[in-house]
Amino acid sequence: LELAKEAAARSIELIFPTDRVGVIAFDDAASWVVPMTELNDPDYVASAIGTIQSGGGTDILAGIQAMAKVLPDDPAKVKHVILLTDGQTAYPEDCSKLGMEMAAAGITISTVAVGADADGQLLHDIAAAAQGRFYPVADPATIPEVFIKEAQVVRRSMIVEETFSPQIVYLLSEILTGVSTALPPLDGYVLT
Secondary structure (H helix, E strand, O other): HHHHHHHHHHOOOOOOOOEEEEEEEEOOOEEEEEEEEOOOOOHHHHHHHHOOOOOOOHHOOOOOOOOHHHHHOOOOOOOEEEEEEEEOOOHHHHHHHHHHHHHHOEEEEEEEEEOOOOHHHHHHHHHHHOOEEEEEEHHHHHHHHHHHHHHHHHOOOOEOOOOOOOOOOOOOOOOHOOOOOOOOEEEOOOOO
């Protein structure tokens, strides 16, 4: 838990003040430790994360449901969740189903499975359903790296400057009539 709290606090440092952040803690119930807000006071958010205590049980579904009630109406342009857990849940099918519903609403979920007893298959399925990434963590000391990586992925530039060769997949426009399938390489693109 201490490493998870450190990871969350360190990832806050990578978020811009105009970005929005929220933190949910869950054991046998879920509660907002930091309600969704603009990150204009990172010290407050880090301090609030530090107050999270370990409790009994692991109700992953309660945590996802708490997110699902708030995030669809949140004004953030990019809505991404990092779900970290060392346990299992009584309703695995409902978690994956809700993950798909969140992805349909434009909300992605990446999952971090911590510990040998974590249900890696369930967390993989949730991440896949919610169009996120799955991280099985054998060494809890690497949790901060995962959070930082996720924060960087979400905050990355929409301009990618790298050489690639475009490929025609569908001829949807007459403008491509007569264009060879061997197109010249380009030096960048804009993510959409």
